[in-house]
Amino acid sequence: KNQVEQSPQSLIILEGKNCTLQCNYTVSPFSNLRWYKQDTGRGPVSLTIMTFSENTKSNGRYTATLDADTKQSSLHITASQLSDSASYICVVRAWGGNTNAGKSTFGDGTTLTVKP
């Protein structure tokens, strides 16, 4: 069964500090991995999309890494800000079909709280 596991479940850091969120998956065959940010009461917003051949992708202070051999991804947030407080969701899509969601598996998310 395809699964996506995220850790930690929740994390509290001080403003200005860095942090790293983890995503391990068993989805196969692999097509792509996406990280989303979901603010409280809002819909998820895409941060990065990574395919098999991509090891690192950045979006401002967010840097995602992918190791397709070990089936692990991480999301590193640099110089955190209060606005980074949100849930971060890892989504892994299996090969097949021509939509994003027909074979996508969502992680439960990591809740990040940035304190002043």
Next chain:
Amino acid sequence: NAGVTQTPKFQVLKTGQSMTLQCAQDMNHNSMYWYRQDPGMGLRLIYYSASEGTTDKGEVPNGYNVSRLNKREFSLRLESAAPSQTSVYFCASSEGTRNTEAFFGQGTRLTVV
């Protein structure tokens, strides 16, 4: 710059009542989706529409029906609401190719009492 618009934002239903959640996107996307999100769980796919005129079941379709009214609109219907359907519902759309991102609406918080 609306993106994906869902209505209503909040709804309380009594067990057995029916209702339709509306979703519209203005990005000319081919694919649209309905998810539910429950506390402590990841988003789960209810139904999706790969293109206008087609719909397919997702992971948790029981108790729901959908209609792809046209390219812009994709509605989700609860024929006889049950307390187990209390959840936050998200509509999303994407161009349809596998490596493009999905854009989400702001969600509908539904409570069935």
